[in-house]
Amino acid sequence: MKITVLGSGTSHGVPVIGCDCEVCRSADPRDKRTRSSVLIEHGETVVLVDTGTDFRFQALRAGIRRLDAVLMTHAHADHLHGLDDTRSLTHAKPLPVYGSQDTLSEIRDRFDYVFTKTQIGGGKPNLLLQDHRGDRIGIGGLTITPVPVKHGDLTIFGYRIGNFAYITDCSGIPRESFELLEGVKILIINALRYRSHATHFTVEQAIEASKKIGAREVWLTHLCHDVSHKKLTEELNLRNSDTSRILPSYDGLEIIVDM
Numbered sequence: 001m002k003i004t005v006l007g008s009g010t011s012h013g014v015p016v017i018g019c020d021c022e023v024c025r026s027a028d029p030r031d032k033r034t035r036s037s038v039l040i041e042h043g044e045t046v047v048l049v050d051t052g053t054d055f056r057f058q059a060l061r062a063g064i065r066r067l068d069a070v071l072m073t074h075a076h077a078d079h080l081h082g083l084d085d086t087r088s089l090t091h092a093k094p095l096p097v098y099g100s101q102d103t104l105s106e107i108r109d110r111f112d113y114v115f116t117k118t119q120i121g122g123g124k125p126n127l128l129l130q131d132h133r134g135d136r137i138g139i140g141g142l143t144i145t146p147v148p149v150k151h152g153d154l155t156i157f158g159y160r161i162g163n164f165a166y167i168t169d170c171s172g173i174p175r176e177s178f179e180l181l182e183g184v185k186i187l188i189i190n191a192l193r194y195r196s197h198a199t200h201f202t203v204e205q206a207i208e209a210s211k212k213i214g215a216r217e218v219w220l221t222h223l224c225h226d227v228s229h230k231k232l233t234e235e236l237n238l239r240n241s242d243t244s245r246i247l248p249s250y251d252g253l254e255i256i257v258d259m
């Protein structure tokens, strides 16, 4: 299975509009972060996690030609508002969009035109909303386990496939969800910045959660402009060992997961 990090940035993206900080002015391509999303490919099966604001650009950059399904983590703008741009990938058949009941109801509200009957040629994505109810999902050859996590007061979803898991916008992992994550070896998890935040893990909190899960390869995502890719890599490498490592992810990163 191949995981491609389509976007590794927080809701603003990096650079932030109007900001002149060192990271926003950085020439390092790994400091250019579009909104968080990953693509999962296994054999013929192609699954996207979230349709962020940068989805169109990310799909063109990654050469996405088809999708079997979308998994939604939650309905915040930076994870959802590129949904309309799945349109060209829904001509052949409706695209299943999996999420919690809350997320799907937000999708129905914000994209009401998609679900309202209009004239032919109206140019809308053909979407099939699927409430996963927290139950396992089968897509192609993949079995996907939704993992509830806290995002401030909200309960949102990460997703586990085999020994890989993707968790974004998390500020707390309930005990039962740690159980769902037992045995995960390769983990992408959010770390907004060094300073604390009400609805996101810091770098330290993400490291702590990763250790508790026992993952041996950890990539941080949903990073903001407080974080320089080079500096954080250097800091983390001082703590990394041959058997476990934590590093900042970046747009375009590809991770191979043995299945």
Ligand SMILES: [Zn+2]
Pocket: 010, 011, 036, 076, 078, 079, 169, 222
């Ligand atoms: Zn977010």
Ligand SMILES: [Zn+2]
Pocket: 015, 016, 019, 020, 021, 022, 023, 024, 025, 225
């Ligand atoms: Zn900045």
Ligand SMILES: [Zn+2]
Pocket: 074, 076, 151, 169
């Ligand atoms: Zn969010």
